[in-house]
Amino acid sequence: MQIAVTIFLTDETVAPTVLARELEQRGFAGLYLPEHTHIPVERTTPYPAGGELPREYGRTLDPFVALGQAAAVTERLGLGTGITLVAQHDPIGLAKQVATLDHLSGGRFTLGLGFGWNVEEAADHGVVDWRGRRDLVRDRMALMRALWSEEPVAHQGPFGSVRASLAFPKPVQKPRGPVAGPRTLVGGAAGPKLFAHIAEYADGWLPIGGRGLAESLPVLRAAWADAGRDPAALQVVPYAVLPTPGKLAHYADLGIEEVVVQLPAAGEAEVLRALDGFAAFLGA
Secondary structure, eight states, X not given: OEEEEEOOOBTTSOOHHHHHHHHHHHTOOEEEEOOOSOOOSSOOSOOTTSSSOOGGGGGBOOHHHHHHHHHHTOSSOEEEESOEEGGGSOHHHHHHHHHHHHHHTTSOEEEEEEOOSOHHHHHHTTOOOGGGHHHHHHHHHHHHHHHHSSSOOOEEOSSOEEOSXXXXXOOSSOOBTTBOSSEEEEESOOOXXXXXXHHXXXXXXXXXXXXXXXXXXXXXXXXXXXXXXXXXXXXXXXXXXXXXXHHHHXXXXXXXXXXXXEOOSOOHHHHHHHHHHHGGGTTO
């Protein structure tokens, strides 16, 4: 089983270059970074985990800039977002960022995408129909796929359009069924709408914590099969996991091949100690 990590990199934590080098040298599979552009002070949306919102949420580095630094100092380390808030981006600009990072890293990028939880943050980006944001993301993914196509393709959707265009560089990773662009994993809680999105335009699921997978995986696999997707191609990557030997063995029994473990949002010394603790799981 491959072990990747996620961390809230901020202006107060270990630097991306230092962490990326350490991960590659130690044999970790990848580095996934979250995204928050800002956290409005006047916020009524509760923190999903309960309690006060941790300090790092308001200090998060831009994941694409940080992953660009990580790509420049590594050769094999996977690079991903966990997650990109697609609804908060101009899709033409985001398509360029994604393709550029995949190109410069030699095809090592995973686009982890999600729908967000912070209503106020999204509203500042013009997301006014909170309940409709999943359909907005679906349309923006279709627009980006048009720009990633080998030949110029136009897109006209309910939320945006783009003319048939010259748009280079292209992602290194080649199309896989209906999926164009880099490896794409969708985050979110289990449910029929989420699973329909995954089957339509993604390579798999990025479930936070990984609870309840024994019950939800058969439902996802059924939705995947109903969409005519290759059963062997579905990828499920539990995210922000606090690992134990028993938990990883359970994931392995479910056919899961990659897990993303959670690092503390801390300085170099504390992060390296955490990596030392995770070392026992490498190659497990």
